[in-house]
Amino acid sequence: MAGSFLQTSRLLLQSCSGTPSFHVCKLHMTSSMAAKEHYKVLVVGGGSGGISMSARMKRKVGAGNVAVIEPSEKHYYQPLWTLVGAGAKSISSSERSTSSVIPSGVKWIRSRVQEFNPDKNCVRTDKGSEISYEYLIVALGLQLHYEKIKGLPEGFKYPKIGSNYSVQTVDKTWNALKNFKEGNAIFTFPNTPVKCAGAPQKIMYLSDAYLRKTGKRAKANIIYNTSLPVLFGIKKYADSLWKIVKSRDLNVNFRHNLIEVRPDKQEAVFEKLDNPGETVVFEYEMLHVTPPMGPPDVLKRSSLADEAGWLDVDKDILQHKKYPNVFGIGDCTNLPTAKTAAAVAAQSAVLDRTISNVMKNKQPDKKYDGYTSCPLVTSYNTVILAEFDYTGQPLETFPIDQSKERMIMYYMKASLMPQIYWHGLLKGFWGGPGPYRKIMHLGLK
Numbered sequence: 013m014a015g016s017f018l019q020t021s022r023l024l025l026q027s028c029s030g031t032p033s034f035h036v037c038k039l040h041m042t043s044s045m046a047a048k049e050h051y052k053v054l055v056v057g058g059g060s061g062g063i064s065m066s067a068r069m070k071r072k073v074g075a076g077n078v079a080v081i082e083p084s085e086k087h088y089y090q091p092l093w094t095l096v097g098a099g100a101k102s103i104s105s106s107e108r109s110t111s112s113v114i115p116s117g118v119k120w121i122r123s124r125v126q127e128f129n130p131d132k133n134c135v136r137t138d139k140g141s142e143i144s145y146e147y148l149i150v151a152l153g154l155q156l157h158y159e160k161i162k163g164l165p166e167g168f169k170y171p172k173i174g175s176n177y178s179v180q181t182v183d184k185t186w187n188a189l190k191n192f193k194e195g196n197a198i199f200t201f202p203n204t205p206v207k208c209a210g211a212p213q214k215i216m217y218l219s220d221a222y223l224r225k226t227g228k229r230a231k232a233n234i235i236y237n238t239s240l241p242v243l244f245g246i247k248k249y250a251d252s253l254w255k256i257v258k259s260r261d262l263n264v265n266f267r268h269n270l271i272e273v274r275p276d277k278q279e280a281v282f283e284k285l286d287n288p289g290e291t292v293v294f295e296y297e298m299l300h301v302t303p304p305m306g307p308p309d310v311l312k313r314s315s316l317a318d319e320a321g322w323l324d325v326d327k328d329i330l331q332h333k334k335y336p337n338v339f340g341i342g343d344c345t346n347l348p349t350a351k352t353a354a355a356v357a358a359q360s361a362v363l364d365r366t367i368s369n370v371m372k373n374k375q376p377d378k379k380y381d382g383y384t385s386c387p388l389v390t391s392y393n394t395v396i397l398a399e400f401d402y403t404g405q406p407l408e409t410f411p412i413d414q415s416k417e418r419m420i421m422y423y424m425k426a427s428l429m430p431q432i433y434w435h436g437l438l439k440g441f442w443g444g445p446g447p448y449r450k451i452m453h454l455g456l457k
Contacts, residue, residue, distance in 0.1 A: 058082025361443025
């Protein structure tokens with residue numbers, strides 16, 4: 013692997029000329045022979061994974077040798093949107109300018125990647141620029157597909173419907189909740205992978221709490237329609253959630269997938285996945301939509317993707333299976349674990365070590381265990397903190413039973429975690445709670 017990479021690097025150097033920060037390349041060139049930028053480390057995506065890794069790479073190779081391609085002017089701490097949709101936080105509290113989170117001295121390329129060309133160590137942007145790299149980190153996140161539900165996204169123009177997964181629609185969730193009168197409050201989970209798989213039901217628990225607080229719960233029929241066959245994938249936490257569902261009189265329908273919204277009639281149409289061709293229509297007074305999700309189009313059509321379109325990386329070391337100078341992090345990868353910011357944090361520490369070794373022509377020696385975390389918000393002051401690994405086994409940080417609802421976990425979710433995100437993860441200093449877990453468990457775990 014190291015030999016293959018060295019050969020690739022030599023080919024790149026032979027086909028480029030200029031200073032280390034700017035090269036004129038002959039790779040994938042048009043007849044115009046346009047100039048092309050070159051960076052030692054190129055990061056594609058300015059979300060949590062991309063910013064974290066750009067900060068780590070800056071310390072490793074110097075700011076002038078690192079660039080981030082990201083078109084958005086704003087960066088959001090999206091885990092907070094569960095609380096925004098329930099009226100507990102403002103959208104502005106989750107927002108920073110992208111310029112403020114890009115590490116100082118690192119080049120911010122305000123574009124979208126239009127094409128990957130890993131055989132020639134180049135990418136092309138939507139502005140026509142071609143950028144070459146020695147090492148590539150792909151951190152593109154995933155793509156929301158509201159348009160795969162008939163009647164959306166145009167249906168969001170109507171009241172009573174919202175979604176915590178988009179900055180344009182999260183406030184609509186809160187508007188639908190606070191204006192609720194009586195009838196069905198429906199919460200959905202799509203038939204695709206999603207980021208933060210607990211979020212679709214977190215807003216259900218918060219809505220239940222809000223309706224109880226405002227005296228409207230007796231007039232509400234709360235329904236969770238999920239495409240999954242289980243309430244939550246990890247049994248320990250699912251058992252606790254079932255107790256909450258039963259004690260609060262919440263209705264759960266498995267294998268129900270939202271396929272159409274009729275906002276003018278306040279109707280939602282679901283297909284029954286275990287009975288192909290059969291559908292059922294629900295009227296709603298409030299509808300929270302979790303959209304289908306998938307890999308970014310630019311990734312799907314590239315040679316970097318697996319058959320399903322996700323970035324094809326080794327699940328232990330986060331290095332691409334075909335291209336040894338390409339690495340991945342976060343939601344865009346095919347790692348078999350939940351897609352969360354907590355997973356990104358743990359991955360960033362492993363990926364930092366992997367790239368360090370590859371740069372030194374050494375074999376990667378640190379493995380990602382699949383750690384991820386999902387703070388399951390069950391009210392305005394309680395959280396079940398789910399933590400688990402690739403095997404689906406709990407991997408808990410604290411020496412207590414985290415499957416129980418706890419107030420302290422809520423304040424950690426609402427107040428402490430955002431600070432860790434902005435000042436730890438994005439600065440490249442927080443690699444997850446792994447090092448602290450052994451201390452918490454007195455070295456026994």
